[in-house]
Amino acid sequence: MAEELGLRERKKRDTKWRIYRTALDLFVESGFDKVSVQEIADASDVSKMTVFNYFGSKEDLVFHPMEEHFGDAARAVRDRGPGESAVDAVRRQFLEMIEVRDPSVGLHSEPFVLLVRRVVEETPVLRERVVVAAQRGIRAMTDLLAEESGDPVLATVAATTLSAARNALIEDHHRRLAAGESPEAIAAGAVERAHRAFDLVENGLKGYAVKA
Known part of the structure; x- marks a missing residue:
């Protein structure tokens, strides 16, 4: 059986x-x-x-394998341990994804992943769905931080800033892949770039959302 x-x-x-x-x-x-x-x-x-x-739906034929990843950063914040800030949690998760060459952060050697991105970029309804899914991920992180801190305005600022830094790194990976660089070549400096990006965020959010 x-x-x-x-x-x-x-x-x-x-x-x-x-x-x-x-x-x-x-x-x-x-x-x-x-x-x-x-x-x-x-x-x-x-x-x-x-x-x-x-x-x-027809749209799910493109998004089904990837849509859950729009909530990755929120999950990192939700699951962080005592003494870990929101910035450190998102940074840690991102570095782990770099290490395993996770396709969701734009480090992969599978041609079909590039094809998915091409289809999305060429299709207005799919681009709109990306925006909606990304906003949903930011909202999820915002809600978590607002519940912890009691300040929804600062929670929105923090979630938006963290998501923007993370997305900028991913977009850079995709841009370089499209230009012909190999995932390994990109990954060689990805850790340093990630640290610099999240350090920049941390300077503005230093001490915010450190879990008790």
Whole structure:
């Protein structure tokens, strides 16, 4: 029974991945707006209903693997230990992601990640979803800090500043990848750049949101 369940789960995972990669290839070839869910289903050799069973919407076919990462910084703040500031928590998490070459911070060697970014940049509705998802992540961090500090205005300033520093680093990674640099070449100086960026934030937020 366990083997049967394991095989079933693997088949589901493989089907989901096949649909995702097929959709991405079609979006790159023809443009997001010109590809229908039925075309994706046909090319993936599944039914249209199966596509929606795995992905709630056409937009999810692009965002499903990445959307959770918009809340990474908020999770770092939420899970930080006693004596750790919000800046230090976000910095620590970011450095850990650099170390493992996490695709979500723009350090990867997988061509399809660049394709995802290309599709998003070329599609207005997807760019709008990025903005909404990013704002949701900032709001989550703001709410956490406001609950701890009792000051929603400073919490908003802190969350926005931390997110801006983090996003600037990620955008720099993506820009350099697009220019042809290798992930390893970028990663070689990524730790130092991250420290400088978060040091800059810390000078303005020094002593703020140190967990008791």
